[in-house]
């Protein structure tokens with residue numbers, strides 16, 4: 001477990017909503033030098049040149065779970081820039097999202113489901129992110145554009161499920177979010193709402209009572225899909241946020257990405273799956289890395305990935321074993337890797 005360093009300016013959240021999540025976001029680390037200084041790690045592990053297009057962003061709540069002095073810490077490696085990012089391989093749009101855009105910021109890759117890029121902002125910048133080069137500036141940003149989405153959703157009765165994504169959809173404030181979600185929830189053919197978010201993990205106070213009341217108020221089934229790659233990301237504040245989501249009646253799932261040097265071993269994956277299953281969070285997907293430019297060094301060969309998941313399957317109940325998948329451009333669903 002990470003040790004909490006003395007001198008942190010923000011308290012670790014151990015109880016209910018002690019902090020304003022926006023203040024946490026403002027206080028996040030935005031410089032690898034500051035981050036490394038704080039952790040007592042040689043700043044040479046970082047590559048500032050790789051940060052010009054994709055800056056460092058790491059909230060203090062997340063950084064406090066890192067192990068001081070460890071340059072190979074699995075949480076640090078997710079956020080610190082590396083010279084390997086400058087290697088010119090991988091794709092800008094690795095899973096073919098731009099051709100799937102039906103309207104500015106509204107993507108439809110699969111039947112009956114649409115994905116909305118509700119915001120280009122995240123609370124953390126994951127160096128392996130498949131959308132690290134996504135043209136967020138061109139995505140919809142405000143009520144006027146959201147109205148256009150609503151019009152499209154109302155007119156297409158084949159759409160059963162709306163996925164709120166980003167960036168991170170919870171980077172939108174509760175007022176604007178409530179307005180929009182309520183509008184979507186009033187569309188009678190929408191049966192399920194889904195949030196893809198990392199904010200409850202990296203800044204747990206984002207799961208505010210306003211947000212949980214909103215979730216409780218909608219008629220549709222609500223799924224919250226978290227993104228946690230390593231058990232060290234979990235602490236009491238995260239569990240408290242997950243409890244709030246559960247109490248609001250949502251189904252909470254997790255998707256992880258298989259990442260070289262971070263969770264590419266049986267012990268790390270087992271611990272993550274077990275901790276999630278203990279708290280009724282289903283480990284839904286383990287994704288093979290999308291071949292994104294700047295993130296290729298995180299990749300793990302399929303043969304290794306298959307062995308790891310086979311070992312989990314032999315050791316854990318079926319519901320605690322994630323499906324190993326890859327997203328392939330133009331396919332009608334995620335592709336299961338056997």
Ligand code: SF4
Nearest residue numbers: 122125126129167198
């Ligand atoms: S939180 Fe999700 S969308 Fe944001 S940088 Fe991380 S992986 Fe990408």
